[in-house]
Amino acid sequence: MSCLKEQFDELRKIYPDEIKDAMVLPLLQMTLKAKGHLVESDALYIADYLELPAMQVKEAMTWYSMLYRTPVGKHVVKVCRSVACSLRGEQRIVAHISKKLGIKPGETTADNKFTLLEVECLASCGTAPMMQINDTYHEDLTEAKIDQILEALQ
Amino acid sequence: MNGHRVFFTFDITEDCHTLDAYKKRGGYEALAKVLKDGLQPADVQAEVAASGLRGRGGAGFPTATKWSFLAKNSPVYYLVCNADEGEPGTFKDRWIFEHTPHNLIEGMVLASYAINSRHSFIYIRGEFDLSYKRLMTALKEAYAAGLVGKNIMGSDFSCDIIVQQGGGAYVCGEESSLLSSIEGKKGYPKNKPPFPAVKGLFQAPTCVNNVETLSVLPWILRNGGAKYAEYGTEKNKGTRLFGISGHVKRPGMYEREVGYPYKKMIYEDCGGILGDKALKAVIPGGNSTPILKPEQIENLTMDIEAVAAQGSMLGSGGVIVIAEGTCIPTLLQVMTRFYAHESCGQCTPCREGTTWMNQIVTRIAKGQGKAGDIENLERIAKGIMGNTVCALGAAAAMPVQSYLKQFRHEFEYFIEHGRSMCDGRLEI
Numbered sequence: 227m228s229c230l231k232e233q234f235d236e237l238r239k240i241y242p243d244e245i246k247d248a249m250v251l252p253l254l255q256m257t258l259k260a261k262g263h264l265v266e267s268d269a270l271y272i273a274d275y276l277e278l279p280a281m282q283v284k285e286a287m288t289w290y291s292m293l294y295r296t297p298v299g300k301h302v303v304k305v306c307r308s309v310a311c312s313l314r315g316e317q318r319i320v321a322h323i324s325k326k327l328g329i330k331p332g333e334t335t336a337d338n339k340f341t342l343l344e345v346e347c348l349a350s351c352g353t354a355p356m357m358q359i360n361d362t363y364h365e366d367l368t369e370a371k372i373d374q375i376l377e378a379l380q
Numbered sequence: 381m382n383g384h385r386v387f388f389t390f391d392i393t394e395d396c397h398t399l400d401a402y403k404k405r406g407g408y409e410a411l412a413k414v415l416k417d418g419l420q421p422a423d424v425q426a427e428v429a430a431s432g433l434r435g436r437g438g439a440g441f442p443t444a445t446k447w448s449f450l451a452k453n454s455p456v457y458y459l460v461c462n463a464d465e466g467e468p469g470t471f472k473d474r475w476i477f478e479h480t481p482h483n484l485i486e487g488m489v490l491a492s493y494a495i496n497s498r499h500s501f502i503y504i505r506g507e508f509d510l511s512y513k514r515l516m517t518a519l520k521e522a523y524a525a526g527l528v529g530k531n532i533m534g535s536d537f538s539c540d541i542i543v544q545q546g547g548g549a550y551v552c553g554e555e556s557s558l559l560s561s562i563e564g565k566k567g568y569p570k571n572k573p574p575f576p577a578v579k580g581l582f583q584a585p586t587c588v589n590n591v592e593t594l595s596v597l598p599w600i601l602r603n604g605g606a607k608y609a610e611y612g613t614e615k616n617k618g619t620r621l622f623g624i625s626g627h628v629k630r631p632g633m634y635e636r637e638v639g640y641p642y643k644k645m646i647y648e649d650c651g652g653i654l655g656d657k658a659l660k661a662v663i664p665g666g667n668s669t670p671i672l673k674p675e676q677i678e679n680l681t682m683d684i685e686a687v688a689a690q691g692s693m694l695g696s697g698g699v700i701v702i703a704e705g706t707c708i709p710t711l712l713q714v715m716t717r718f719y720a721h722e723s724c725g726q727c728t729p730c731r732e733g734t735t736w737m738n739q740i741v742t743r744i745a746k747g748q749g750k751a752g753d754i755e756n757l758e759r760i761a762k763g764i765m766g767n768t769v770c771a772l773g774a775a776a777a778m779p780v781q782s783y784l785k786q787f788r789h790e791f792e793y794f795i796e797h798g799r800s801m802c803d804g805r806l807e808i
Contacts (some may be wrong), residue, residue, distance in 0.1 A: 228411055240540070240695055242499065244582070247563050247565075248544065251544065251546075251561065252544065267667050282564065285566045286566055289549070289566035290566070295708070304654055307714070307717075309718075310631075310700060313805040345548075346466075346550065347718070349466065351625035352632040361509035
């Protein structure tokens with residue numbers, strides 16, 4: 227936590243004290259980045275650091291879908307399942323990745339390398355179908371392109 | 381008409397997002413003109429009013445009028461840029477972040493000056509990666525060059541821009557929900573009134589503008605509001621970024637003057653329908669806008685009033701094209717699943733209604749529909765409409781109502797025969 231606290235202190239310089247509540251989400255995101263997923267004690271630590279009610283931070287931590295509260299694999303594969311991607315073959319793409327990794331959406335491979343998720347719109351509709359692996363967008367997907375991307379990560 | 385561009389004025393190169401490249405195409409000239417020529421905030425507001433600019437986030441409210449609603453004589457004002465682009469079909473803000481982020485930063489500083497905001501926020505979608513990186517790099521460049529921060533360009537005006545990343549919630553694109561999120565809470569929408577212009581972020585008067593809206597401001601201040609008002613239609617000025625997706629040969633981002641014909645966009649610019657199939661339907665302005673049939677877009681132009689006259693909305697300008705052979709009940713299942721997933725849970729009609737609608741539509745799409753399902757869907761949608769704190773409820777109800785109205789026979793067939801008229805196809 228001590229190295230996280232340094233990062234927290236660094237960020238705190240940007241925020242005037244009267245709007246310190248605005249740091250809740252950034253601090254949760256920083257913690258997530260450092261630890262992979264969040265647990266209740268993370269929320270309590272942040273609440274303590276910002277001198278805010280614990281429930282405020284716990285509510286935020288449990289409400290946002292990107293704040294994972296269970297362990298995920300090294301590579302989180304998120305396939306967009308909203309309208310434009312659906313029209314361009316999202317189901318075909320998910321089936322292909324599922325087969326390739328041997329897991330269903332929502333699952334993590336036994337070696338903890340990949341987690342497969344179906345997510346809502348990632349604002350890449352003009353280049354559908356698409357997926358995001360960790361932070362990187364992969365657009366205009368084909369089966370061959372997926373094979374290439376996944377093999378490079380193996 | 382139709383040749384004018386505000387954004388698509390430069391080649392997309394590896395470095396077109398940098399400060400150098402932006403300055404070479406006239407970047408920050410507008411800011412210099414405002415701050416060095418001693419233009420007052422009221423002058424900036426007047427120029428924007430003259431341009432006739434209407435917000436590009438979806439509602440289409442006149443920008444200068446929105447600014448004028450801010451409560452007077454407050455010690456603190458906030459400007460917030462809504463960059464939580466999450467409406468399926470919409471991807472225009474990303475284009476700005478990735479190719480010309482300084483456009484937004486200059487626009488932010490201009491708007492902050494106009495409304496006297498000392499700390500301004502950009503609330504950007506948490507999933508955006510390249511957009512976020514380019515924005516942060518650009519912001520760093522702008523700070524180093526004295527274009528943001530203390531005494532901008534040597535003037536008396538100071539403004540910091542704070543970037544907040546979202547947590548993956550669609551509802552945070554709704555302005556009051558976005559403010560809740562910045563305030564470190566779950567992104568629950570707030571009751572209005574009071575409107576953000578009176579009591580917004582941290583209880584101070586706040587103006588929330590879209591990325592595209594703010595990014596147009598440098599052009600308007602540099603070339604004059606009157607020049608901008610020459611483009612577009614009588615009530616809808618300027619150009620807009622239109623994102624076209626779905627079953628077209630060349631989907632993507634297009635900038636056109638407001639009032640451009642849908643058919644021309646679909647058949648000429650986007651190369652027509654995949655596989656040269658017939659057109660089945662068009663969603664004219666993002667996921668939630670009521671679906672239109674081909675005959676309704678025959679002479680339809682892309683402007684707010686024209687689309688409204690057909691019973692739909694231009695919204696965020698995200699056009700989704702659907703080819704003949706697509707199964708509409710299955711497509712509605714994708715839609716209802718989205719809203720059931722994204723409802724924030726605060727209002728009972730929306731929380732329960734979106735889930736219930738999704739359960740019924742999913743059952744129909746599995747071939748297990750029952751007599752009375754259609755009527756139940758209509759009843760639930762009606763029960764949600766107008767009975768929620770924010771517009772997500774209406775956004776969920778509108779597709780259900782319009783799909784049932786426009787393609788009722790497909791739902792009836794699915795329920796009666798236990799199978800789709802189009803084999804449940806979404807991909808063509």
